[in-house]
Amino acid sequence: MGTEVPRLEGIFPPIPTPFDAGGEIDLKALAENLDWWNRFDLTGFVVLGSNGEAALLDETEKLRLVDSARAALSEDRSLIVGTGLPSTRATIVLTRAVADAGADFALVLPPSYYKGQMTDGALGRHFRTVADASPIPVILYNMPACTGIDLGAELIVSLAGHENIVGLKDSSGNVAKLGRIHAELGERFRILAGSGSFLLPALAMGAVGGVLALANIAPRQCIEIRRLSKGGDIDAARELQVRMISPNTAVTRRWGVPALKAAMEMLGLRGGPVRPPLRPLGGEQRDELRAILIEARILDRNEKEMNR
Amino acid sequence: MGTEVPRLEGIFPPIPTPFDAGGEIDLKALAENLDWWNRFDLTGFVVLGSNGEAALLDETEKLRLVDSARAALSEDRSLIVGTGLPSTRATIVLTRAVADAGADFALVLPPSYYKGQMTDGALGRHFRTVADASPIPVILYNMPACTGIDLGAELIVSLAGHENIVGLKDSSGNVAKLGRIHAELGERFRILAGSGSFLLPALAMGAVGGVLALANIAPRQCIEIRRLSKGGDIDAARELQVRMISPNTAVTRRWGVPALKAAMEMLGLRGGPVRPPLRPLGGEQRDELRAILIEARILDRNEKEMNR
Amino acid sequence: MGTEVPRLEGIFPPIPTPFDAGGEIDLKALAENLDWWNRFDLTGFVVLGSNGEAALLDETEKLRLVDSARAALSEDRSLIVGTGLPSTRATIVLTRAVADAGADFALVLPPSYYKGQMTDGALGRHFRTVADASPIPVILYNMPACTGIDLGAELIVSLAGHENIVGLKDSSGNVAKLGRIHAELGERFRILAGSGSFLLPALAMGAVGGVLALANIAPRQCIEIRRLSKGGDIDAARELQVRMISPNTAVTRRWGVPALKAAMEMLGLRGGPVRPPLRPLGGEQRDELRAILIEARILDRNEKEMNR
Amino acid sequence: MGTEVPRLEGIFPPIPTPFDAGGEIDLKALAENLDWWNRFDLTGFVVLGSNGEAALLDETEKLRLVDSARAALSEDRSLIVGTGLPSTRATIVLTRAVADAGADFALVLPPSYYKGQMTDGALGRHFRTVADASPIPVILYNMPACTGIDLGAELIVSLAGHENIVGLKDSSGNVAKLGRIHAELGERFRILAGSGSFLLPALAMGAVGGVLALANIAPRQCIEIRRLSKGGDIDAARELQVRMISPNTAVTRRWGVPALKAAMEMLGLRGGPVRPPLRPLGGEQRDELRAILIEARILDRNEKEMNR
Numbered sequence A, B, C, D: 001m002g003t004e005v006p007r008l009e010g011i012f013p014p015i016p017t018p019f020d021a022g023g024e025i026d027l028k029a030l031a032e033n034l035d036w037w038n039r040f041d042l043t044g045f046v047v048l049g050s051n052g053e054a055a056l057l058d059e060t061e062k063l064r065l066v067d068s069a070r071a072a073l074s075e076d077r078s079l080i081v082g083t084g085l086p087s088t089r090a091t092i093v094l095t096r097a098v099a100d101a102g103a104d105f106a107l108v109l110p111p112s113y114y115k116g117q118m119t120d121g122a123l124g125r126h127f128r129t130v131a132d133a134s135p136i137p138v139i140l141y142n143m144p145a146c147t148g149i150d151l152g153a154e155l156i157v158s159l160a161g162h163e164n165i166v167g168l169k170d171s172s173g174n175v176a177k178l179g180r181i182h183a184e185l186g187e188r189f190r191i192l193a194g195s196g197s198f199l200l201p202a203l204a205m206g207a208v209g210g211v212l213a214l215a216n217i218a219p220r221q222c223i224e225i226r227r228l229s230k231g232g233d234i235d236a237a238r239e240l241q242v243r244m245i246s247p248n249t250a251v252t253r254r255w256g257v258p259a260l261k262a263a264m265e266m267l268g269l270r271g272g273p274v275r276p277p278l279r280p281l282g283g284e285q286r287d288e289l290r291a292i293l294i295e296a297r298i299l300d301r302n303e304k305e306m307n308r
Helices: A027-037 A061-072 A090-099 A120-131 A153-159 A175-188 A199-206 A220-230 A236-255 A258-264 A283-294 B027-037 B057-073 B086-098 B120-133 B153-159 B175-187 B196-204 B219-230 B234-254 B256-266 B283-295 C027-037 C061-074 C088-100 C120-133 C153-159 C175-188 C196-205 C219-228 C235-254 C256-267 C283-295 D026-038 D059-072 D088-100 D119-131 D153-159 D174-190 D200-202 D219-230 D234-254 D256-266 D283-295
Strands: A010-012 A043-046 A076-083 A106-107 A138-142 A165-170 A189-194 A207-213 B010-014 B046-049 B076-083 B105-110 B136-140 B165-170 B190-193 B208-209 C010-011 C045-047 C078-082 C103-106 C137-140 C165-170 C188-192 C210-211 D011-012 D044-047 D078-082 D105-109 D136-144 D165-170 D190-193 D209-211
Touching: A010 A043, A010 A220, A010 D200, A027 A061, A043 A061, A043 A236, A061 A090, A090 A120, A106 A120, A106 A165, A120 A138, A120 A165, A120 B190, A120 C283, A120 D119, A138 A153, A153 A175, A153 C137, A165 A175, A165 D026, A175 A199, A175 B208, A175 C196, A189 A199, A199 A220, A199 A236, A199 C196, A199 C235, A236 A258, A236 C175, A236 C196, A236 C235, A258 A283, A258 C103, A283 C010, B010 B046, B010 B105, B010 B219, B010 C283, B027 B057, B027 D174, B027 D209, B046 B057, B046 C235, B046 D256, B057 B076, B057 B086, B057 C103, B057 D209, B086 B105, B105 B120, B105 B165, B105 D209, B120 B136, B120 B165, B120 D256, B165 C283, B165 D174, B175 B190, B175 B196, B175 B256, B175 C103, B175 D200, B175 D234, B190 B256, B196 D174, B196 D234, B208 B219, B208 D105, B219 B234, B219 D088, B234 B256, B234 D200, B256 B283, B256 D200, B256 D256, C010 C219, C045 C137, C061 C088, C078 D088, C088 C103, C088 C120, C103 C165, C120 C137, C120 C153, C120 C165, C137 C153, C137 D190, C153 C175, C165 D190, C175 C188, C175 C196, C188 C196, C196 C210, C196 C219, C196 C235, C210 C219, C210 D119, C219 C235, C235 C283, C256 C283, C256 D234, D011 D044, D011 D219, D026 D059, D026 D219, D059 D078, D088 D105, D105 D119, D105 D165, D119 D165, D119 D174, D119 D209, D136 D153, D153 D174, D165 D174, D200 D219, D200 D234, D234 D256, D256 D283
Parallel strands: A010 A207, A043 A076, A076 A106, A106 A138, A138 A165, A165 A189, A189 A207, B010 B208, B046 B076, B076 B105, B105 B136, B136 B165, B165 B190, B190 B208, C010 C210, C045 C078, C078 C103, C103 C137, C137 C165, C165 C188, C188 C210, D011 D209, D044 D078, D078 D105, D105 D136, D136 D165, D165 D190, D190 D209
Antiparallel strands: none
């Protein structure tokens, strides 16, 4: 693996984990959501990412979710699974387990608790040790807003020399860094935009797709931005991209997973509650979110989503 | 509980977790260390703190460590146990388990993965929910260098109104904040300095003691700083305090747990390896650390520690 | 003015201020540089920006530079002049003076010394007061790396409602923010990329050009990136853009104005010394800079620049 | 000079610059204020500091203020004058001018516009060049909240080796750093607390006094904190210190110079307007400020200040 990279370009929603009213994972709701997402030309899905509330799940729950997602997906959909944990050894154990359960790629956050000690040397050793031990290719996951660690271009380029480290999901928004990495590595190293707010500019810098919370609620539009960009129709791509920034911000930086789940409910998908310490959106926030979705034409004024 | 607060003033070492050569926890080494620490007038110990590599341990390991520590300590030593986890429910489960195992206090980090959503409202709800469910009193644990979240004075004062939230360990170094909290709450809310670099100034602002990595390797000096301060001998307290800053910084901010364990080995205690992604100190760093310990008179020039 | 906006799209080099060996401004060197830059299809120039060491110049020097630049430029070249100063009244005085000297636009940094008091309200009042008093249109200048203040999208959109505030130069690299601003304001509000590291992605988000340190040493390439982007040839634009990131970083974030002036000297332009506290590049840094310029094909291996 | 250091211990108010209704400096109001402050055992005064709105004054205004202050002060009061400007040469020119006007010490901010280039090497060179050229001893001024640059302990210790660099005013609140500096340099290097929120803990770490905005409105209390601390009466010192935190925060970090001037007016001193971009306090803020001053017993309930 790693040399003949599986499908790792295009749009991937990092799917939320539905909980039932009692706060337990709801696999039936997950299956319903996947049934809807499967109608779109999405390359695959990310399970156990930040939007999947992975930090709030125990190991048993994690494996049940991977099993369910794999069962619901045809073989040609790539299944990316978040496996980063604070210790190197726990990360390896989880990575092997999800590989056994059918994951195609492991998406690995940097360990971030001991920030002061997480030099490039320590981070490099961690990722290489995990990649050595992983039966599936590893994607680096840069998410400074959550981890407080921003993987630098030099470290990423160095890690790309490992045959089992095949790509990067970057949520920092620093597209100049993506361009620098692309300049050094070319298309063999797969760069995925980590947010729908900068999909088009990331593509302009050499990204081949995106892992986008927005793709959960606006898959068609995300796919379309990429199609227009590849076709050189920058004006149309821009028009769609800038329209997507406000809803994307709402379900990410501004209100996070609670808003993503609320938006899914508005669209007829199954969101359900979030797990504490996350808190549900308040009523005013929901009203504002609804207005944002309508303004962006993700939701129509009769509150039916526009994609169906 | 909570109203007639147990012993929560004085000096508490947050003890490292010894691992054997194979990387597994070494309870015999822990017992040896506790045997030495028990010679000093330490109020108690913190198990499963940042210096205990708690983030790198699994739940089974955590409970074995608490059991061992409780067994090795007399009743009059307070046992504080770190129980903060990313989800509220996991934090409660662990808190109850360590209470069953004999912990006197739960030391609770703020959940920090979803930083953008961790408003004072969300954090307040989390801590109150944990405190409601906890059979033992809760100590707030502010550690922005690791969590990226700095608990504010207003939130802390508000949480102090909960009868089962009895104190704060603060590692931020912002002693003005400690003073403001003390001004509002007085001695009934126990403030503990979170680093040996500012024990004396924290005491000047109303702290009643400290949870100090430094107390693992210089318990006598930490106890002495507090004794001198209480006695009004500020000049002597200052002389000792400022001498302790360099070794304290070495085993905390500068080189972290790897240095703390290396220093313990130099003193004849059992440190052992750290768990990856943490990395052992390099040779030059060890030499510099040794020189710092000698300069601070924690280690004598013949490399026997000064306390014995 | 202000309603019928002058030429404010395309590429603008923010030109360095040449000093002679004695550290005084060297207007002859400035004229020589302008003579070379005038060969390219640059829309205009920025004088007294960060790259012009404006913070290190006195008021007399500033006006002499503006006079000289205006005299050397044909009428169809737009002259943008940096006029931001810590107080509102000093900013107004300077803005009026440079307008008298022939500036077409004032580029206004936010006042940043009293950061804690620089709320959106205070910043908004400052910019509106300056814009009211200014005889020439105002361009907002967002440069958080120098000022420590990051102008937010909401403030910028609100200020765009002032008839004499016509555009934004943004050096933050946050292209999602540019997209959001463009979504709200459209092309009537001129967005200029503030760094050559993200010109193409900024154009993808609605920018109409850039104020680029890189354009001092690679004007042809900057102009070409924009031309290719407008023509929909994204692949060629990307190839050129990503090649420009390393030299751009060298003369901005990494080594700053000293590197920009050193690069100009390598290309046969007049750089000259920087003014302290800035320090000249060391020998090793110069060697590395030369290698970067050659690798990016800005300088050929015989050390003649490629543009002539 | 520099070896036989003039009086540089005790309490120094960094005095605000009074403006009249037209926004011009009001030297008569300054004289009235100094007349009141002269009743207290203050070692001296800081003119042209952050609280003096130095960043918003022109050079002529600056020298008029220094002249007036010197004329109003007896010889035994130390006059410290802020002279830091963005360029090294401008800093030297101003330092020499204020020395001619009777300043005893120059208080020098680090140049901060080109933050990315302000390495310890560049900052060290700047301060040494200024100290070489200054006819009066130099005090380093660390004010990261305004400059975005935090002078490190190693740089400060290194600079203390210069015979004309005699002390440090530190507003960072990092008292551990002050302790480390004191451990290396002892009392010959004068450390001054830069905020009334941490005067007592700074004294505990080796500071010999403070430059405190709070001392403008509560000179007696600031002097008393230091007297109690020197006498070893820590409990009484703490009681007074923690009571001062809330008013200190109000006139510094929270609301800044506008609040300091408003508080002065409430106490019968001459504050006057602030200069834009600073904005006056709103009505609600003034009410809250008044309540804070009363609660801290700086103002009595009949709105007469307690000191007279």
